[in-house]
Structures are given as structure tokens and as C-alpha cells.
Amino acid sequence: MSRTNFKYLVLSSVFNILCAQNIKDGNFTPIVMWHGMGDSCCFSFSLGAVKEKLEEALPGIHVVSLRIGDSEVTDVENGYFLHPDKQIKMACDLVNSDPLLADGFNALGFSQGAQFLRALVQRCKTVKIKNLISLGGQHQGVYGLPNCGSLSNSICDYIRRLLNHAAYFGWVQKALVQATYWHDPLHEQDYKNHSTFLSDINNELTINQLYIERLQTLDNLVLVKFENDTVVQPAETEWFGFYKPGQSNKIETLQESTLYTEDRLGLQKLDKNSKLQFLAVPGNHLQFDWPWFKENIITPYLKN
Ligand SMILES: *[C@@H]1O[C@H](CO)[C@@H](O)[C@H](O)[C@H]1NC(C)=O
Ligand SMILES: *[C@@H]1O[C@H](CO)[C@@H](O)[C@H](O)[C@H]1NC(C)=O
Numbered sequence: 001m002s003r004t005n006f007k008y009l010v011l012s013s014v015f016n017i018l019c020a021q022n023i024k025d026g027n028f029t030p031i032v033m034w035h036g037m038g039d040s041c042c043f044s045f046s047l048g049a050v051k052e053k054l055e056e057a058l059p060g061i062h063v064v065s066l067r068i069g070d071s072e073v074t075d076v077e078n079g080y081f082l083h084p085d086k087q088i089k090m091a092c093d094l095v096n097s098d099p100l101l102a103d104g105f106n107a108l109g110f111s112q113g114a115q116f117l118r119a120l121v122q123r124c125k126t127v128k129i130k131n132l133i134s135l136g137g138q139h140q141g142v143y144g145l146p147n148c149g150s151l152s153n154s155i156c157d158y159i160r161r162l163l164n165h166a167a168y169f170g171w172v173q174k175a176l177v178q179a180t181y182w183h184d185p186l187h188e189q190d191y192k193n194h195s196t197f198l199s200d201i202n203n204e205l206t207i208n209q210l211y212i213e214r215l216q217t218l219d220n221l222v223l224v225k226f227e228n229d230t231v232v233q234p235a236e237t238e239w240f241g242f243y244k245p246g247q248s249n250k251i252e253t254l255q256e257s258t259l260y261t262e263d264r265l266g267l268q269k270l271d272k273n274s275k276l277q278f279l280a281v282p283g284n285h286l287q288f289d290w291p292w293f294k295e296n297i298i299t300p301y302l303k304n
């Protein structure tokens with residue numbers, strides 16, 4: 001072999017390796033994100049920045065941050081005032097209309113966006129979600145709203161009063177998103193009977209077999225709990241734990257609850273199949289740093 005030929009061979013294999021790299025670059029599973037209360041799809045200081053960082057860490061990735069409504073302002077408002085049933089229907093349509101998501105995607109839910117994405121898995125039969133990452137989601141609801149996000153203090157106080165005194169009134173359930181996952185352990189049966197969202201997606205009154213089957217289609221349900229969360233009460237809801245019914249002090253873990261022991265939602269089955277992951281991170285609500293995120297979320301769950 002002549003010297004020139006040899007050089008050419010070396011160069012062309014380097015070229016091939018680079019090309020293979022490029023092909024790999026375009027091959028990451030797409031990601032769909034859903035923001036939390038008071039936030040929007042795209043604020044540059046919030047999910048806009050997360051999107052950029054994901055695109056940097058996973059070159060060529062398709063990242064969709066769901067905007068519920070036709071502007072960012074409506075998107076924020078809808079996080080307080082548009083019933084989750086309608087939001088999930090809209091999200092289902094958005095995801096179905098994107099051909100790049102047709103082969104499946106990973107999902108990243110922030111705070112209430114996490115329980116909405118879980119509901120999307122359970123209800124939107126056409127979507128194929130591989131890993132669902134719940135960052136500070138309230139899967140057993142909340143009993144307390146110490147922080148109302150971007151709302152003014154007077155509106156926030158009004159909302160708090162409504163939740164404390166009238167969360168299960170029909171008109172409040174219709175008007176206020178946070179009422180639909182308000183879980184009053186002192187009035188457990190009221191919650192089960194009258195919560196128009198959480199009670200349904202958690203199979204509290206009846207068992208929806210479809211919900212159980214749909215959850216089993218996940219590769220992983222990853223529940224991230226913020227150990228020093230002062231925004232979500234109680235923080236254990238981020239791992240499906242909650243106050244034991246009848247009082248608001250002692251916590252019962254998912255594994256101790258009838259949701260798990262009777263396997264009403266298929267979570268025990270997910271767990272037995274090693275598809276239910278519990279991660280704890282020190283810090284307040286949604287306060288994780290990027291190196292932690294890369295090591296614990298991107299590397300194990302988003303590089304598929
Ligand atoms: C809940 O619903 C059941 C069945 O309709 C009813 O018997 C019960 O009284 C209700 N309880 C509350 C607290 O709403
Ligand atoms: C955060 O929570 C963890 C676990 O409960 C606890 O060990 C730690 O002391 C807390 N840190 C702060 C700063 O409160």
C-alpha cells in the first residue's frame with residue numbers, strides 16, 4: 001500500500017467516525033417538558049434555560065416545552081385557572097400533532113406539571129412515553145399552599161382562603177386548578193368524592209383499568225423529591241406519600257398506603273418490575289444544580 005493510500009485510509013476512517021458521531025447526535029429520544037404553577041413553557045430564566053442546557057448536553061435533541069394556550073401569558077394563567085382535564089386534552093393534541101414525537105419521547109414534569117404528565121400517560125392513549133421524570137410533583141396532592149408562584153399577595157391570600165374553606169365546592173373545583181389536587185386528610189372522603197382530578201387519576205373511588213395498563217407502558221417512573229421543600233406540603237407527596245387519613249401530622253409512605261398494598265394504580269407492579277425510582281435531592285422546591293441533573297437524570301434516563 002502506498003503512503004498516500006494509507007493516509008487516505010486513516011483520514012477516511014476518522015471521517016467515518018465523525019459521521020457516525022453526527023448520526024448519533026441526531027438520535028436521542030425527544031423530550032417533552034411541562035412547567036409548574038406560576039411558570040410558562042418558555043421563560044428564559046426557567047424552562048427556556050433548561051431547554052438550552054438539554055440541547056447542549058444532548059446535541060441534535062428535539063425538546064418541546066408544552067405551552068398550554070396561545071401565548072405565554074395565557075399559559076401562565078391556565079396553570080391556575082384551566083381545569084387539568086382540559087389542559088391534559090390540549091397536551092395530548094399538541095403531542096399528537098408533532099411527527100417528531102410519534103416514535104416516543106421522555107417526559108420531564110416540573111411540580112404540578114409532573115402530575116399532569118402522569119395523567120397524560122394514563123389518559124392519552126396515543127402517546128408513547130419512555131421515561132417520565134417527576135421533579136417535585138404532587139402525586140398525592142397538597143394540603144397547604146405556602147407559595148402561589150407569580151400571583152400577587154392579595155390574589156394568593158384569596159386562593160389560600162378558598163382552598164382552606166371551600167376546596168371541594170363544585171365551583172371552586174371548576175375555577176381553580178390547585179383545588180383539583182387539594183387533599184385534605186381531615187376530610188379524606190370529601191377529597192375522594194369531590195376532587196375532580198387527583199381522585200380520578202389516583203383511582204380513589206373506582207379502579208380505571210386503563211390507567212393501570214397505561215402506567216405499565218413506561219420504562220421508568222422517576223420520582224424526585226426535594227428534601228427541604230417548603231413549597232409543597234407535605235414534601236413526601238413527591239414520592240406518593242401523604243398524611244395518614246384523619247390527621248395532618250403523621251406521614252404514610254406509598255408502600256404503607258392502600259394505593260400500594262391494594263395496588264389500585266399498578267404502582268406496586270411498576271415497583272416490582274424495577275420501573276419505579278425514588279430519588280432524593282437536598283434543597284428547596286426545584287432547586288437542583290446542573291451537575292446533579294446530568295449525573296442522576298440525563299445520563300441514566302435521557303441518553304436513550
Ligand atoms: C361520598 O360518596 C358516597 C357514595 O356516593 C356517599 O355515601 C358518602 O356519603 C360521600 N361522603 C362524603 C363525605 O361526601
Ligand atoms: C434537608 O433535609 C434533609 C433530609 O430530611 C436533612 O437531613 C437536612 O438537615 C435538611 N437540610 C436543611 C438545610 O434543612
